[in-house]
Amino acid sequence: MRKLAAYILPVALLVAACTKQPQVSQTSTPPVAKTPFDPNTAFGQGKIVELRQPESNKIIVKLMFKNGSMVDPKGKEGLTYTTAQLLTEGGTQDMTISQIKDKLFPMAAAYGANVDKEVTTLTFAVHQDFLKEFYPVLQSVILRPAFAEEDFKRVISNQQNYVDQVVRASSDEEYSKKALEDLLFRGTNYQHKPEGTSAGVKNITLEDVRNHYRNYFTRNNVMVGIAGNYTPEFLNQLRNDVAQLSDVQPSIPAAGKPNQPDGVQVEIIQKSNALGSAIFTGMPLPITRSSDEFAALMVANSFLGEHRKSYGKLYDKLRTTRSMNYGDYSYIEWYDQGGSFQLPNPGVPRTSNYFALWIRPVQIAESLKQQYPELQDITVGHAHFALRLAVREIDNLIRNGMTPEEFELTRKFLRSYMKLYIQTPEKQLGFLMDSRFYGRQNYIEEMDRLLANMTVQQVNDAVKKYWQVENMFVTIVTDDSEAEPLRQALLNNTPSPMSYSNLVKEGLPKEVLAEDEAVANYKLNVKDVKIVDSRDTFQ
Structure with missing residues (x-):
């Protein structure tokens, strides 16, 4: 059993998270779902989520549009992202982007966009003392975007640079995660990154952006969220302004379903001068937060890490005991911007789901041989062993389950830890809006x-029902050697x-050492292994 000390959290954070929750109300209230829920019913005119906080001095407004990268036209992958970026990083018909920034600076106000597979969320935040000055900016951004040529050239240039260079060079860990989604959802509208593909971004025009805004950022596919100490008059004004968005009824396609792996299928992405092997594994998971069984998998997931x-x-097995890397974790849904955030972000709800393991980069043979003369004869670094060890731990959990002691300790931690997700009004509102998406x-x-x-x-039954180790996808970003x-x-x-080094x-x-021997000979059901050049990914 793990030590209780490992679960201790900063007292100030836990106290803040467990304080009395603010009053929550809503204009439109879909029923709690016990079966798969159609998220489209959570969007449209009059769908407003309210989070009244009489003691707050901040106003948060969120507009969540049911579109996301899955509505990008074929051959113009990245168009939704471009449109959202132009809305929040471009000027309006009233002010240039420079004028907007100058106006907002004294207010310490801000706004931005986040695009995921199925939704795009615009978030606006301002101190209530400046709400009257700030609101015309919000109005202009959502209703009167300039879509100026100079803004478009700047935004599309940055986007092209990201899909061509940054995603491959900045973090092999994030690279492996995006590569897994490309493999897991290949051939579907879920395959490409929200930022698009290299060829897709090249094909996007300013006229495409104008049409996309009119057809997919409409009053018929929006959910409005508001938090803070706002007045009924302000809410009415916001509701009336959102009603001025395009009246087009967007055609939203069904979300692409994950491919079913046949055995363990691996794609190794080779690149020059990689410092290690970054591993991400995944397998389809047929349930989401809409299912009550998801709570049982949350416990098992937390137990793994x-x-x-x-x-x-x-x-414990890879980092603490063997000092193989910086960390190794488990996921039962997409974790947004994991390299930057230690707590999950709202605003990325999805209907197509998968279970995954993240094995942060382990050493390659070349680096081990340079450090330790006694390892001169090895041909492969730690990736094969690390993958086997991680998969074997899932296998053991499926076969043997959690003990009552492990379950109680994990559940106690998880019930406290989840409250930390909603430490700020912005996070509270975001998770409430995500809740509506899942019914x-x-x-x-x-x-x-x-x-x-x-x-x-219940936890052990859910693990046996939904997890297995015979069929999964694996992506490994590693050095060409x-x-x-x-x-x-x-x-x-x-x-x-x-x-290991001798020492x-x-x-x-x-x-x-005995466990090492068992891991080294653990059989993975590998059916296919392909090598892909880094330059050929995300095209």
């Missing part, structure tokens, strides 16, 4: 109630003994 937390099984009233509160009445048997040896080792299920190995207990 929450994002960037040091108590999980995976972190729920309040996801945080409802999951807490489910957790309170849960049993260890490692790609082919790793491919051969995976295809042939070659034993992969852990490569480290001498200090390890016998039970760790």
Whole structure:
């Protein structure tokens, strides 16, 4: 059983998270869903989520549009992202973007956009003392965008640079995650990144943006959220202004479903001068937050390892015991901007879901040989061993389940930890709006109630029902020197003994070395391994 000390959280944060929740009301109230829910019913005229906070001095307005990158036209992948960026990074018919920034600076006000697969969210935040001065800017942004040529050239240039260069060079960890989605959803409208593809961004024109704004940012596919100490008069004004958006009824396609892997299918992305092997695995998961069973998987997921937390099984086995990398985590839904945020962000609700493991970069053979003379004969670094160890931990959990003690400790932590998701008004409002997408009233509160009445048997049954290790996708971003040896080792299920320096190995207990031997010979159901050049990804 893990040590209770590993669960201790900063007291100030926990106290803040557990204080009395503000009054929540709404104009439109969809029923709590017990079965799969159609998110389209949460959007449209009059769909408003209110979070009244009489003691707050800040006003938050969110406009969530049911569109996302999945509505991008074929051959113009990235158009929704371009449109959202021009709305929030371009000028309006009343002011240039420079004038807007100059006006907002003394107010410490801000706004921005986030585009995901199925929704685009515009968020506006201002101190209530400046609301009267700020609101005309909000009006202009959503109703009177300039869509100026100079703004378009700047935005599209930055977007092209991101899809061509930044995504491949800035973080191999994020690269592997986006590459997995490309593989998992290949051939569907979920495949490409919200920022688009290299060829798709090149094809986007300013006229495309104007048409996309008119057809997909409309009053018929928007959910409005508002938080703070606002007046009824302000809410009415906001409602009336949103009603002035285009009256087009957008044609929203069904979300692409994940492909079903046949065995363990691996894509190794090779690039020059990679410092390690970044691994991301995934398999389709047929349930989302709309299902009550999701709460049981939350416990199992937390047991394996929450994002960037040091108590999980995976972190303990790979990082703490063997010092292989910076961390190893488990996910039962997309985790947005994981490299930047330690707590999950709202605004990325999805109907197509998958279970995934993130193995942060482990060392390649070349770097190990440079550091340790005793490792001169190895041909593959730690990636094969790390993947086997992580998959074996899932296998063990499926076979053996959690013990009552492990369950109680994990559940206790999770019920406290979830409250930290909503420390700010912006996060509280965001999670409430996400709740509507899934047909729920309040996801945080409802999951807490489910957790309170849960049993260890329910968790173990859900794990057996939804998780397996025979069929999964794996993406590995690694150095070109490692790609082919790793491919051969995976295809042939070659034993992969852990490569320790002599000094480290001498200090390890016998039970760790015995487990190493079992891991090194653990059979993965590898059916296919392809090598892809980094330059050929996201085209």
